Amino acid sequence: MNQWTDLFLAMPMPETWLHGLLFIAFGLHLLFVLLMLGTAALGLLFFMHTWMSGEAGPQVWSKQVIGTHLGLKSLAVVLGVAPLLIIQVRYSYAFFTATGLFSYAWLSVIPLLIAAFLLIDLLGHKLEARSWLAFGAGILGVGALLTVPAIFTGALALMERQFLWPRFAENGFTLGVGFLPHWGLRYLHILGAALAFGAAFHLFFSTEKHPEKAPLLRKWLFGAILVQAVIGIPLLFTVATHLNWNVIGAVSVGIIAASLVLWVLWPASPPRLGAGPRSLLALLPLIFVSMLVTRQFLQDRFLAPGHAQEEARLRERSDALAAYQQQALAAFTLKLKTVYDNGETIYTGACQPCHGQNGHGDGTAASRLIIPAEDIAAIRADRDYIYGILKNGTPGSAMPYFRLYEREKLERLMDTLSQRFDMFAPPQKAPRRTGSQSFSIWANTCSVC
Numbered sequence: 001m002n003q004w005t006d007l008f009l010a011m012p013m014p015e016t017w018l019h020g021l022l023f024i025a026f027g028l029h030l031l032f033v034l035l036m037l038g039t040a041a042l043g044l045l046f047f048m049h050t051w052m053s054g055e056a057g058p059q060v061w062s063k064q065v066i067g068t069h070l071g072l073k074s075l076a077v078v079l080g081v082a083p084l085l086i087i088q089v090r091y092s093y094a095f096f097t098a099t100g101l102f103s104y105a106w107l108s109v110i111p112l113l114i115a116a117f118l119l120i121d122l123l124g125h126k127l128e129a130r131s132w133l134a135f136g137a138g139i140l141g142v143g144a145l146l147t148v149p150a151i152f153t154g155a156l157a158l159m160e161r162q163f164l165w166p167r168f169a170e171n172g173f174t175l176g177v178g179f180l181p182h183w184g185l186r187y188l189h190i191l192g193a194a195l196a197f198g199a200a201f202h203l204f205f206s207t208e209k210h211p212e213k214a215p216l217l218r219k220w221l222f223g224a225i226l227v228q229a230v231i232g233i234p235l236l237f238t239v240a241t242h243l244n245w246n247v248i249g250a251v252s253v254g255i256i257a258a259s260l261v262l263w264v265l266w267p268a269s270p271p272r273l274g275a276g277p278r279s280l281l282a283l284l285p286l287i288f289v290s291m292l293v294t295r296q297f298l299q300d301r302f303l304a305p306g307h308a309q310e311e312a313r314l315r316e317r318s319d320a321l322a323a324y325q326q327q328a329l330a331a332f333t334l335k336l337k338t339v340y341d342n343g344e345t346i347y348t349g350a351c352q353p354c355h356g357q358n359g360h361g362d363g364t365a366a367s368r369l370i371i372p373a374e375d376i377a378a379i380r381a382d383r384d385y386i387y388g389i390l391k392n393g394t395p396g397s398a399m400p401y402f403r404l405y406e407r408e409k410l411e412r413l414m415d416t417l418s419q420r421f422d423m424f425a426p427p428q429k430a431p432r433r434t435g436s437q438s439f440s441i442w443a444n445t446c447s448v449c
């Protein structure tokens with residue numbers, strides 16, 4: 001369990017680029033996730049507010065808010081694909097391990113999202129006609145929707161804590177101090193952010209026609225930011241071991257900006273209707289970005305040791321394999337160069353069946369021939385003559401032609417015939433001794449001519 005990846009894969013672009021891309025892609029995704037979650041929650045809350053307070057007035061505003069949920073939802077989901085794909089490439093081992101360990105919850109994201117979207121749609125459609133049905137659908141739909149970030153934060157928190165993997169694999173969900181408080185607070189922090197950014201979004205973009213909702217939204221925004229501080233401080237304690245000046249700097253910017261937001265929205269202060277909310281347009285993005293950066297710094301610090309360790313392992317392994325790699329490569333090149341139809345192999349495959357291993361014409365197929373295969377070990381011949389035989393065969397006998405071999409191959413074959421049988425050596429004198437009788441016959445009859 002201490003390897004980051006088993007594959008020696010090259011990255012499609014430099015690490016820092018991939019990192020930057022992940023940051024941007026995730027930031028965009030998170031922004032729309034927050035707006036979507038916040039919108040769903042606010043739509044339900046306002047519906048209940050109007051319904052329960054007995055204000056029989058039209059639910060137009062809630063309907064409109066829930067209507068915007070549809071667009072935000074599409075953007076959140078579509079923009080989620082990019083960070084998901086990039087994280088799989090960049091942190092494949094950690095990501096897949098965490099989602100594998102978390103598999104039941106991870107896969108339940110799909111039914112949860114489907115149920116949430118259908119139920120929230122139902123809420124939107126039944127707001128006025130059937131309030132009870134809308135209420136039930138809204139509670140279940142928003143509940144299902146808000147469960148999804150719990151799963152995502154859980155998977156990410158687990159991904160960042162490699163030391164918990166073996167324990168998690170063995171015992172599953174344990175109420176570990178190293179995990180649960182962090183996870184719970186991180187999740188609540190996401191919900192708080194969703195309420196804050198959802199409220200801000202609607203404060204700026206949907207109160208034009210319904211200005212009466214603005215004070216309520218402002219209260220929500222104020223409350224949500226306040227709650228964020230209450231959740232954020234203990235959350236920081238759960239990552240205390242990984243704090244450094246980068247993290248502290250980034251989070252401080254966010255805290256200062258959040259304090260300014262509280263100051264701007266302070267309920268007791270005289271209403272700053274005009275200028276007040278405008279400054280939010282700068283402060284809220286500042287909070288978002290600084291918190292995103294904080295989160296990134298922390299994640300980098302969590303993931304860095306494992307990443308470095310795996311890179312070292314990878315280097316070590318490729319160094320260890322380098323020697324064998326050279327060897328294997330050399331063997332392979334040799335194999336590529338080796339000529340399999342050389343003289344020896346051609347003889348064994350193409351001649352031996354008839355002429356036999358030692359050339360005496362006693363191969364395995366020889367007994368079936370009517371004209372016996374020649375004892376080629378006994379032949380003393382001219383090289384060109386043999387070449388002609390090999391090229392043309394001996395018509396009328398079983399001796400085939402070997403035109404399919406190019407000249408070079410036949411030359412190598414003839415080298416073999418030469419080495420094995422001395423085929424091209426000059427003929428030796430007959431070993432027989434000439435007796436006196438044959439000598440007198442020769443003297444009397446042949447020598448005359």
Ligand code: HEC
Nearest residue numbers: 350351354369371372373374376389394397398399400402
């Ligand atoms: C199907 C059986 C068969 C195969 C396979 C075969 N030969 Fe022959 N070979 C013969 C026979 C039969 C003769 C005798 C022909 C004759 O009597 O004229 C012969 C004759 C020869 C001769 C003598 C020719 C001469 O004119 O004196 C040589 C040399 C020879 N073979 C070489 C080879 C070589 C080298 C190969 C393999 C590349 C080979 N043969 C494959 C059956 C075969």
